Amino acid sequence: xxxxxxxxxxxxxxxxxxxxxxxxxxxxxxxxxxxxxxxxxxxxxxxxxxxxxxxxxxxxxxxxxxxxxxxxxxxxxxxxxxxxxxxxxxxxxxxxxxxxxxxxxxxx
Amino acid sequence: xxxxxxxxxxxxxxxxxxxxxxxxxxxxxxxxxxxxxxxxxxxxxxxxxxxxxxxxxxxxxxxxxxxxxxxxxxxxxxxxxxxxxxxxxxxxxxxxxxxxxxxxxxxx
DNA sequence: TTTAGTACTATGCAATACAAAGTACCATGT
DNA sequence: ACATGGTACTTTGTATTGCATAGTACTAAA
Numbered sequence: 001x002x003x004x005x006x007x008x009x010x011x012x013x014x015x016x017x018x019x020x021x022x023x024x025x026x027x028x029x030x031x032x033x034x035x036x037x038x039x040x041x042x043x044x045x046x047x048x049x050x051x052x053x054x055x056x057x058x059x060x061x062x063x064x065x066x067x068x069x070x071x072x073x074x075x076x077x078x079x080x081x082x083x084x085x086x087x088x089x090x091x092x093x094x095x096x097x098x099x100x101x102x103x104x105x106x107x108x
Numbered sequence: 109x110x111x112x113x114x115x116x117x118x119x120x121x122x123x124x125x126x127x128x129x130x131x132x133x134x135x136x137x138x139x140x141x142x143x144x145x146x147x148x149x150x151x152x153x154x155x156x157x158x159x160x161x162x163x164x165x166x167x168x169x170x171x172x173x174x175x176x177x178x179x180x181x182x183x184x185x186x187x188x189x190x191x192x193x194x195x196x197x198x199x200x201x202x203x204x205x206x207x208x209x210x211x212x213x214x215x216x
Numbered sequence: 217t218t219t220a221g222t223a224c225t226a227t228g229c230a231a232t233a234c235a236a237a238g239t240a241c242c243a244t245g246t
Numbered sequence: 247a248c249a250t251g252g253t254a255c256t257t258t259g260t261a262t263t264g265c266a267t268a269g270t271a272c273t274a275a276a
Contacts, residue, residue, distance in 0.1 A: 003198050008264065009121025009231075010202060013114055014210050015264080021214035030223070040213040041205065047265050050224065055263090072222040073272040090111050092214070097149065098118050099207055104148040106129035106200070116233060117262075123233080138254070155234050158255065163232090180253040181241040 011042065015052060017091045018042060020061065020080060024088055029067075029075040053078055061087050119150065123160060125199040126150060128169065128188060132196055137175075137183040161186060169195050 022028065022036050030049050037044045053076075056062040061084035064076045080088065130136065130144050138157050145152045161184075164170040169192035172184045188196065 003195070003202065005231075006121050006124060006199065007202050007206075009124075010206050012120045012232090012263065013117030014206070016114060016117075018210060018213040025216060037213060041209045042213060045265065046224085047267075048263085051226095051263080051265095054225090069222080069273080071273055073224070075223065087111070091114065094111065094115055094118060095210065095214075098115075098122065101149045102122055102126060102203065105126040105145060105150060106203075108133055113262075120232065120263090153234065154255085155236075156232085159232080159234095159257095162256090177242080177253080179242060181255070183254065 014095070015042075015044065015048070016056070017088075017095055019049070019052060020056070020084060020088045020091065023062065023078055024080045024085065027077045027079045029077050031075075056084070060084070122203070123150075123152065123156070124164070125196075125203055127157070127160060128164070128192060128196045128199065131170065131186055132188045132193065135185045135187045137185050139183075164192070168192070 018037060018040070019033060022033060028036070030046070030053065033049060033053075034044055034046070053062065053064075057064060057078070060081060062078045063081050064078045066074045067077050068074050126145060126148070127141060130141060136144070138154070138161065141161075142152055142154070142157060161170065161172075165172060165186070168189060170186045171189050172186045174182045175185050176182050
């Protein structure tokens with residue numbers, strides 16, 4: 001039981017929420033997202049984000065298009081589907097409820 | 109990918125925090141905790157809480173004593189150890205940071 | 217042609233919430 | 247005395263998912 005492990009556990013489930021939310025604002029590819037998450041102090045690495053994006057795509061919450069890059073291989077630009085927007089809305093509620101519930105449980 | 113599943117994911121890591129926090133206020137046994145969590149709208153079931161309590165105890169964050177019950181088998185009353193209090197303090201920071209980080213990442 | 221950097225893919229592991237089945241103890245009813 | 251029901255705890259197995267790691271493929275510069 002170490003703190004880093006627990007932090008990682010806490011991040012679970014909120015990553016989905018954050019990624020969907022970021023993509024809801026504008027299209028992006030993996031590196032954009034990693035950068036954006038980093039700026040919010042939510043560190044994510046490649047091994048996490050690529051499988052996550054694939055999962056969300058397979059579930060119909062995201063779609064993507066290929067775009068050529070000026071230097072380097074082409075990029076997968078993701079955006080949120082209508083179904084994804086709907087799911088995102090539910091995630092917002094879920095998150096708010098969780099924050100409130102934890103507040104209740106942990107305030108003396 | 110369904111909402112219930114994601115909710116469960118979001119709860120991960122938070123449960124530890126809530127349980128430690130509840131026990132920091134006063135000693136309790138499993139059913140007390142399940143009840144308290146329920147009142148905070150954080151549903152937990154036996155299969156989750158018993159292994160969690162055992163984990164926390166094995167890591168030295170909790171200790172327990174047996175107490176006879178008026179009706180039914182004896183109960184394990186848990187309380188937070190000094191090490192647990194220290195860990196709890198860190199979890200508080202971690203949680204606050206996470207809430208802030210998610211807020212940044214998900215607000216337009 | 218080789219090297220470095222970027223982007224994506226694939227495989228395997230560890231942590232943990234939960235379900236489900238099981239064990240043990242006590243009190244009550246017959 | 248015995249069966250029944252409720253409470254408390256234990257054990258086992260499963261599914262999900264973040265992460266590490268290694269690998270593939272493309273571009274550009276040396």
